[in-house]
Amino acid sequence: MKRISVIIPSYNHAPYIEACLDSVYFQDYPDLEMIIVDDCSTDGSGAIIRDWVDNLDRAVTSHAVRYDEANDAILRREHRRYERGRKVVYMQNPENRGSTATYNRGFRAATGEYCAFVVSDDICHPQMFSTLAGPLDADEADFTYADLFIVDDAMRILREFRLPDYDFEKCFCDWYLCGVATLYRRSLHERFGYYDETAMADDHECYLRFAMNGARFSHVAKTLYSARTHDHRQVGLHGSARFEALLEHSKALCLKARQWREGR
Known part of the structure; x- marks a missing residue:
C-alpha cells in the first residue's frame, strides 16, 4: 500500500475548512498523510484548524446500539470521532506567501509516494x-484525474463537470481539461520541478510540464470531488482581476501546448 500525501493549503476559508478536512480524513484509503498549510489567514482559519487537529485525539460521538425494553431505554455506544490514525501535519507560513508557494511548502514536506492538493473550501468524495x-x-499511469461537481455554498450541485479521456490535444491544446480531482506520483516533482511560483495558472503550467516530459495521464470517469463556486465572495482566485489574469495565462499555455505538438 503506497502512502498518499494530501496537501491542503488554507487561506481565509473559515466557514469551509473543517468540512474539507473531514472529507480528506474520512477517505476510505488506509495510508493517507494530511499536510495542512495556512497562509496567514485573517479570518480565524488558523484557530479553527488548530482546534480540529487538537480534537483528533479527544472528540467523541455515539450511536444507538440496543433498545432496553425493561428500562424503556435506548442504549448508546460512545466512540472516538476520529479513529483512523491519520498522520496529520499542520504548518503556518511565517508571512503570507500566496497559494503556489503554500502548495510547494506542503509538497516538500510530503512523504507519500503519491500526492495531491485539495483546495480548502472543496470536498473530496469518500472513495x-x-x-x-x-x-x-x-503502473498504467503516472497521473490520474476524475470528474467533479460544481457546488454552491449550500452544497447544491450546479453542474457535473465530465472531463475527456486523456488526449494531449483535448486536455492541453484545446483547453486545460484535467480538472482539480487529481492524484499523481510525487516523483514527478522530483524529476520535473514543483509548481511555478510566478505562474497565475500554476496547476495548468505544472501539469503541462509533466505531460511534455512524458508523464502518463489517465482519466477516471467517476465524479469524485465537489468544487465550490463563490459568486458573492472575492477571495484569492475568486477575485475578478486575479481570475482574469489566470485565464490569460491559461490561453498562453494552450498556445505553448499547440506549438510543442506541432514541433514534434
Missing part, C-alpha cells in the same frame, strides 16, 4: 483517493 490510486498501482 476519491482509493479510486484514483488504482491506475497508479497498476
Whole structure:
C-alpha cells in the first residue's frame, strides 16, 4: 500500500475548512498523510484548524446500539470521532506567501509516494483517493484525474463537470481539461520541478510540464470531488482581476501546448 500525501493549503476559508478536512480524513484509503498549510489567514482559519487537529485525539460521538425494553431505554455506544490514525501535519507560513508557494511548502514536506492538493473550501468524495490510486498501482499511469461537481455554498450541485479521456490535444491544446480531482506520483516533482511560483495558472503550467516530459495521464470517469463556486465572495482566485489574469495565462499555455505538438 503506497502512502498518499494530501496537501491542503488554507487561506481565509473559515466557514469551509473543517468540512474539507473531514472529507480528506474520512477517505476510505488506509495510508493517507494530511499536510495542512495556512497562509496567514485573517479570518480565524488558523484557530479553527488548530482546534480540529487538537480534537483528533479527544472528540467523541455515539450511536444507538440496543433498545432496553425493561428500562424503556435506548442504549448508546460512545466512540472516538476520529479513529483512523491519520498522520496529520499542520504548518503556518511565517508571512503570507500566496497559494503556489503554500502548495510547494506542503509538497516538500510530503512523504507519500503519491500526492495531491485539495483546495480548502472543496470536498473530496469518500472513495476519491482509493479510486484514483488504482491506475497508479497498476503502473498504467503516472497521473490520474476524475470528474467533479460544481457546488454552491449550500452544497447544491450546479453542474457535473465530465472531463475527456486523456488526449494531449483535448486536455492541453484545446483547453486545460484535467480538472482539480487529481492524484499523481510525487516523483514527478522530483524529476520535473514543483509548481511555478510566478505562474497565475500554476496547476495548468505544472501539469503541462509533466505531460511534455512524458508523464502518463489517465482519466477516471467517476465524479469524485465537489468544487465550490463563490459568486458573492472575492477571495484569492475568486477575485475578478486575479481570475482574469489566470485565464490569460491559461490561453498562453494552450498556445505553448499547440506549438510543442506541432514541433514534434
